[in-house]
Amino acid sequence: AQSVAQPEDQVNVAEGNPLTVKCTYSVSGNPYLFWYVQYPNRGLQFLLKYITGDNLVKGSYGFEAEFNKSQTSFHLKKPSALVSDSALYFCAVRGSNSGGYQKVTFGTGTKLQVIP
Amino acid sequence: NAGVTQTPKFRVLKTGQSMTLLCAQDMNHEYMYWYRQDPGMGLRLIHYSVGEGTTAKGEVPDGYNVSRLKKQNFLLGLESAAPSQTSVYFCASSYGTFNGYTFGSGTRLTVV
Numbered sequence: 700a701q702s703v704a705q706p707e708d709q710v711n712v713a714e715g716n717p718l719t720v721k722c723t724y725s726v727s728g729n730p731y732l733f734w735y736v737q738y739p740n741r742g743l744q745f746l747l748k749y750i751t752g753d754n755l756v757k758g759s760y761g762f763e764a765e766f767n768k769s770q771t772s773f774h775l776k777k778p779s780a781l782v783s784d785s786a787l788y789f790c791a792v793r794g795s796n797s798g799g800y801q802k803v804t805f806g807t808g809t810k811l812q813v814i815p
Numbered sequence: 816n817a818g819v820t821q822t823p824k825f826r827v828l829k830t831g832q833s834m835t836l837l838c839a840q841d842m843n844h845e846y847m848y849w850y851r852q853d854p855g856m857g858l859r860l861i862h863y864s865v866g867e868g869t870t871a872k873g874e875v876p877d878g879y880n881v882s883r884l885k886k887q888n889f890l891l892g893l894e895s896a897a898p899s900q901t902s903v904y905f906c907a908s909s910y911g912t913f914n915g916y917t918f919g920s921g922t923r924l925t926v927v
Binding site for chain 1: 865914
C-alpha cells in the first residue's frame with residue numbers, strides 16, 4: 700500500500716529565512732509526487748509535481764522540491780520565506796502504473812508559520 | 816474564471832436528513848473526485864469518476880452516492896446524514912491522472 704508521511708505538524712520559520720517542509724513516501728514502482736498549498740477556508744492549490752527527469756522541480760510562488768529516490772523523500776523548499784507563505788502544505792503520491800485511474804494518497808499536512 | 820465551483824459553501828443538517836452537494840468544472844476535465852478533509856487525517860477519497868456516466872468508490876464511500884450525468888458536473892449525495900459525516904468536502908478535477916488536481920473551495924457540512 701502506498702503512503703505519505705509529513706513528519707512535522709508545524710514548521711516555524713522567520714521571514715527571509717529558507718524553509719523546508721518534509722515529505723517521505725512509499726509506493727510501488729516509480730513515484731509521481733505532488734505538493735499542494737491550502738490557505739484558510741480555501742481549497743488546495745497545486746504547487747508542483749515530479750514525474751521524471753531533474754530531481755529539482757520548480758513550481759509556483761518561488762517554491763521548489765527535491766526528489767531523492769534513495770531516501771524516498773520529496774521535500775518542499777523555498778530560499779526566502781514570506782509571511783504570505785503561511786498556510787497548510789500537503790504532499791501527495793501516486794504510482795506510475797499506466798492505464799486508467801491510479802490512487803493518489805495525500806499526507807496529513809504541515810502547517811507553515813512564517814514569523815515576521 | 817476557469818475552475819471548480821462547489822455549492823453550497825456551508826450547510827447544517829439534522830441526523831437522518833439528506834442532501835446533495837454540487838460540483839461543476841469548466842475545464843473539460845475527464846476526471847473528477849470527491850474528498851473529505853478531517854483534522855489530522857488529511858484528505859480521504861470518497862468517490863471518483865473517470866468520465867461522463869462513470870463513477871467508482873474511493874477509500875470511504877459508505878453513506879455517500881454520486882452521479883456524473885454530464886461531464887462538467889459531479890454530484891455527491893448523502894442519503895441519511897450522520898454526525899460522523901461532519902467534515903469539509905472538496906471536489907477536484909484533473910485532465911489526466913498525471914496532472915495536478917484543481918480543487919473547489921469546499922463545503923463545510925455539520926450534522927447535528
